[in-house]
Amino acid sequence: MAEYAFYTPEGEMLTVNMGPHHPSTHGVIKFVIDVDSEIIHKITPEIGFLHRAIEKIAEKVTYPGFLPYTDRVDYLAAISANVTYAMAVEKLLELEIPKRAQYLRVIAIELNRIASHLIFVGAYSMDLGAFTPFLHAIREREKTNDLFEALCGQRLTHHYIRIGGVSHDLPPGWKDRALEWLDHFEKFIDEFNRLITFNHIFVKRMANVVVIPPEMAINHGLVGPNLRASGVKWDLRKEMPYLVYPELDFEVPVGTGMMGSVGDSFDRLWVRILEMRESAKIIRQALKQMPEGEIRAKTPRVIKPAPNEVYVRTEAPRGDMGFYLVSDGSPRPYRLKIRTGSFTAMTIFEHLKEPIMIQDLVALISSLDIIAPEIDR
Amino acid sequence: MITKEIFEKLKEKFGDDIIRLDESVKDPFVVVNPQKWLEIAKYLHDDPDLYFDFLMSIAGVDYPDENLIRVVYHLWSYKHRHMLVVKVELNRENPVVDSIDSIWANANWLERETYDLFGVVFKGSRNLKRLLMPEDWEGHPMRKDYEEPKEYHGISTERENPVYLFHLVKPPEEE
Numbered sequence: 001m002a003e004y005a006f007y008t009p010e011g012e013m014l015t016v017n018m019g020p021h022h023p024s025t026h027g028v029i030k031f032v033i034d035v036d037s038e039i040i041h042k043i044t045p046e047i048g049f050l051h052r053a054i055e056k057i058a059e060k061v062t063y064p065g066f067l068p069y070t071d072r073v074d075y076l077a078a079i080s081a082n083v084t085y086a087m088a089v090e091k092l093l094e095l096e097i098p099k100r101a102q103y104l105r106v107i108a109i110e111l112n113r114i115a116s117h118l119i120f121v122g123a124y125s126m127d128l129g130a131f132t133p134f135l136h137a138i139r140e141r142e143k144t145n146d147l148f149e150a151l152c153g154q155r156l157t158h159h160y161i162r163i164g165g166v167s168h169d170l171p172p173g174w175k176d177r178a179l180e181w182l183d184h185f186e187k188f189i190d191e192f193n194r195l196i197t198f199n200h201i202f203v204k205r206m207a208n209v210v211v212i213p214p215e216m217a218i219n220h221g222l223v224g225p226n227l228r229a230s231g232v233k234w235d236l237r238k239e240m241p242y243l244v245y246p247e248l249d250f251e252v253p254v255g256t257g258m259m260g261s262v263g264d265s266f267d268r269l270w271v272r273i274l275e276m277r278e279s280a281k282i283i284r285q286a287l288k289q290m291p292e293g294e295i296r297a298k299t300p301r302v303i304k305p306a307p308n309e310v311y312v313r314t315e316a317p318r319g320d321m322g323f324y325l326v327s328d329g330s331p332r333p334y335r336l337k338i339r340t341g342s343f344t345a346m347t348i349f350e351h352l353k354e355p356i357m358i359q360d361l362v363a364l365i366s367s368l369d370i371i372a373p374e375i376d377r
Numbered sequence: 378m379i380t381k382e383i384f385e386k387l388k389e390k391f392g393d394d395i396i397r398l399d400e401s402v403k404d405p406f407v408v409v410n411p412q413k414w415l416e417i418a419k420y421l422h423d424d425p426d427l428y429f430d431f432l433m434s435i436a437g438v439d440y441p442d443e444n445l446i447r448v449v450y451h452l453w454s455y456k457h458r459h460m461l462v463v464k465v466e467l468n469r470e471n472p473v474v475d476s477i478d479s480i481w482a483n484a485n486w487l488e489r490e491t492y493d494l495f496g497v498v499f500k501g502s503r504n505l506k507r508l509l510m511p512e513d514w515e516g517h518p519m520r521k522d523y524e525e526p527k528e529y530h531g532i533s534t535e536r537e538n539p540v541y542l543f544h545l546v547k548p549p550e551e552e
Contacts, residue, residue, distance in 0.1 A: 053518065220482045339434035348482075
């Protein structure tokens with residue numbers, strides 16, 4: 001644990017509202033904290049400020065009509081939610097997706113993962129008091145947005161995935177442009193590490209801060225990079241492969257406690273930085289191995305799956321994303337439940353074993369990579 | 378283990394409290410007695426052959442035709458890599474089921490969400506309050522027969538279509 005002395009509260013606790021409009025809560029989330037001077041003894045998160053009733057909307061629109069809404073579940077990683085929903089509908093329809101479309105999906109997912117993690121590393125360093133790395137990260141993320149714009153026309157809420165495939169094939173020259181950017185990006189990661197990741201002050205600020213042991217992480221339903229940072233080697237892309245991930249060669253980075261202990265805030269950053277490298281590797285391989293062919297399967301004019309229910313999970317940048325979809329034979333979903341990584345990650349705040357300092361709460365919020373739209377849906 | 382094997386194992390232990398197994402859907406599910414759910418859940422979590430350590434999601438589904446609300450639990454075991462879908466069937470008028478937040482720590486929020494949106498009461502919950510909607514909200518919005526209130530604290534929930542504000546397009550005549 002960090003090297004500060006804890007003491008029992010003597011005076012009265014002060015209850016402070018941190019948020020909903022607080023720069024370090026990443027969107028509109030409120031934390032009601034009971035503090036004694038700088039030490040927090042109780043955290044009660046309050047959410048719902050960004051609740052857009054996406055699950056209710058799903059019951060009112062058609063199956064393809066709901067696809068653009070899935071972009072808004074997590075606007076930093078729109079493609080992942082797109083793909084998960086499309087895969088759920090395809091599982092209902094028992095649809096086979098053409099190989100090329102699967103590769104295009106993988107490329108889009110991984111490019112989006114890089115973009116999302118870039119925002120994470122940038123915002124994380126900004127929350128901990130370093131502004132410059134944020135601009136560096138945003139600059140690179142802008143390039144991924146340009147690539148997406150060339151690919152499908154949108155920069156943020158892409159709506160690139162369609163039920164049965166994807167909307168566009170690669171435009172001419174896109175492949176070379178992407179490869180050129182990847183060359184640049186891999187060098188950028190080294191630069192970024194020199195600039196901030198191994199910066200002595202930054203490391204001191206993160207190492208041993210809010211250690212989450214693996215049992216606690218599993219019990220609280222932490223998923224994705226947060227779970228891996230706690231030392232659990234679990235990646236759905238490897239363990240329950242979907243799309244063409246079995247044909248691609250990549251590593252699953254886990255937290256090793258390089259600077260402190262396993263599952264501390266530094267590990268949560270380091271796992272994501274390593275993941276960006278792996279994503280770049282996947283994109284390179286996918287661009288090389290991608291076969292020619294169709295980009296969309298034939299789908300019925302009106303999508304009307306027979307009564308059934310499925311649960312589909314994929315590995316989104318914020319971890320295990322699950323869509324529970326119930327159909328009743330009509331052209332609209334009967335019920336859709338979206339299970340997101342941020343939502344369950346929020347439950348950890350009420351159960352921290354030891355009191356933490358206010359600035360460590362900021363580090364914890366940031367390091368869990370929670371974003372408000374994904375919590376509230 | 379596949380769902381059928383888990384079902385048989387549970388049936389041996391709990392007898393009639395494990396009501397049925399449905400294999401007609403893509404992800405087969407087990408229906409259990411809501412009165413005994415806490416006991417069953419504890420067994421699912423602790424038994425070394427089952428060991429469901431990860432509660433993935435809790436979803437309510439409303440079936441007004443059958444006068445039922447089904448609460449669907451998705452469980453996963455990292456150790457054995459198997460999934461189990463458990464359903465409990467509750468009366469729509471008075472839906473009550475055991476809370477399992479003493480077993481999985483993230484259950485509390487998922488239960489609060491289900492309580493908020495479907496009105497399912499989780500007996501023995503640590504803290505059962507609305508999560509997404511304001512605390513003084515009336516009704517449970519994800520129920521199929523829910524009607525949106527016209528206003529909330531004087532704030533209208535309806536608005537004119539902004540397209541018609543510019544008088545370029547005429548709104549359709551109301552009949």
